[in-house]
Every structure is written in C-alpha cells, then in structure tokens.
Amino acid sequence: MAKKIKMTDLTPDEKMKYEIAEELGLLDRVLEEGWRTLSAKETGRIGGLMTKRKRMMKKEALQKNSV
Secondary structure (H helix, E strand, O other): OOOOOOHHHOOHHHHHHHHHHHHOOOHHHHHHHOHHHOOHHHHHHHHHHHHHHHHHHHHHHHHHHHO
16 A cells, blocks of 8 residues: 655646556556556656656746847
8 A cells, every 4th residue: 555645745847747647547556556556658648747847947037038
C-alpha cells in the first residue's frame, strides 16, 4: 500500500507528473500500488509529456517577456 500524498507538499514538477498520470488514466494505480507498477512504456510516456509541457511553458514565458 502506497503512502498518502499531500498535493500541497509537492514540487511543481511532481504536481505535473501526477496531473499527467491522471490524464493518462494511471493515477489510481499509482496511488494504490506506487510508481514501480508502471511499465517502461507508461513511465516514458509521462516523462515525454512532462518534457513537452516544460518546453511549451518556457517558450510561452519567453514570448511573454519579449512583448
């Protein structure tokens, strides 16, 4: 059984990871059984989406600052 997670204690990256897991329909399994139960494909998908979002956020911030 996994330990309880306090969303207020998470870093922005950890929050993003949980949000993406929820979007992919994996959050229930992660909360019940832990991150280790995910396959390499599922874990890679989460990592890839995190990288994509970070790039988009950085690009948007740069565009916002240049205006």
